[in-house]
Amino acid sequence: MKKYLLIIIMFISTFNNAQYKPSEENLEAREWFQNAKFGLFIHWGVYSVLGDGEWVMNNQNISINEYEKLPKFFNPTKYDAEKWVLMAKNAGMKYITITSRHHDGFSMFDSKVSDYNIVKKTPYGKDVLKMLAEECKKHDIKLFFYYSQLDWNRDDYFPRGRTGTGIEGRSEGKWEDYIAFMKAQLTELLTNYGEIGGIWFDGQWDQHEWDGKRFGKIKVDFKLKEVYELIHELQPKALIGSNHHLAPNDGEDFQMFEKDLPGKGTKDFATSKKDIGALPLEVCETINGSWGFNLKDRKHKSNKELIQYLIKAAGYGSNLLLNVGPMPNGEIQDEHIKSLENIGDWVSKNGETIYGTRKGPINPSDELVSTKKGNKIFIHLLNFRENELVINNLKEKIKNITYYNSKLKADYTFRKSILKINLDKSEMNEIDTIIEITVKG
Secondary structure, X not given: OHHHHHHHXXXXXXXXXXXXXXXXXXXXXXXHHHXXXXXXXXXXXXXXXXXXXXOHHHHOOOOHHHHOOHXXXXXXXXXXXXXXXXXXXXXXXXXXXXXXXXXXXXXXXXXXXXXXXXXXXXXXXXXXXXXXXXXXXXXXXXXXXXXXXXXXXXXXXXXXXXXXXXXOOOOOOOHHHHHHHHHHHHHHHHHOXXXXXXXXXXXXXXXXXXXXXXXXXXXXXXXXXXXXXXXXXXXXXXXXXXXXXXXXXXXXXXXXXXXXXXXXXXXXXXXXXXXXXXXXXXXXXXXXXXXXXXXXXXXXXXXXXXXXXXXHHHHOOEEEEEEEOOOOOOOOOHHHHXXXXXXXHHHHHHHHHOOOOEEOOOOOOOOEEEEEEOXXXXXXXXXXXXXEEEEOOOOOOEEEEEEOOOOOEOEEEEEOOEEEEEOOHHHOOOXXXXXXXXXXX
């Protein structure tokens, strides 16, 4: 009897610990995602009314009663979903990720499981995500939903995490009720808005212990296996990513990096190199210094910085998800629109060297990166000041080398896997000089 009981226990254990196996549809979606390379991030919510970023509730310790007055002032009559989608498309972006619910707990869609949403609590009274979903479908742009796993508003987000501790007005609740609420809202997002590109989770880090260097033990159970299975069951093609700054969890389909190129380690919360997995990669970054609308943010990145960041991301084998924070009236800042127009001009001429590529044979740096597609290697000289480019250990056999934009043949030698290119100064571009290497085979 003990023998049979042991077999049953082992079977149950194996079943419960079975690793996620993505469907063929999901794998195809992953490949599309890797090829897309460029997306638009949108941080938009009632926090935009205060013009102090999406963390204003936490940063100013605004009480529940005070913050819940904000929806009454949120009336984005200038919102034009098609204009947003066309702006992204003209910039060369292939998908949009928008905040469906941020850490303040306010839902930007018509949720039936919470009245604290844009339809029921604002004078605008319309589902902005529904309108955006329709325009994305019309213009062949995939739509992803950002969803916060932490909540500064609800009682049942309990025990509390590391943030929002100074916000007054919350009582204690049951964690299992919060998980049920999340599942219900995710079901709404995955059944009421057509085919969704995926779910972009954020906030798991709030419940992780932090030692000043990295995230450690988690205090609660987010029921990731159940939640991820729900998403994949409702939409098998939907991709799941989570901004937890750790190695990917089972069931996730892409790995993301916040304001940090994969493995570069410029942020204290950056994902370590050893935690970078084999999934498709995505870096998210802001045009200025803020995610949500910030009236006083003057840290606007130059066209050179933004275009080079897109190039660097591709050189690291990653997508770039570039953020805008719309104003409370529904308009996007003129400076952001202009930046996206300039990026669009660049990718319209040079997109072949970014879209559909993978990381090239040269390790990326601030001076140069490489991308590869088929039998072509693209060398992107960003801040390169030397007269000669030397590439060691190049294993491929070279057929031809030209400057990408002019098609002028490059002056080079190639011996014993060492490539040396004498750079033509007249071909050098301040933002990006692209050298195209065609290899045999």
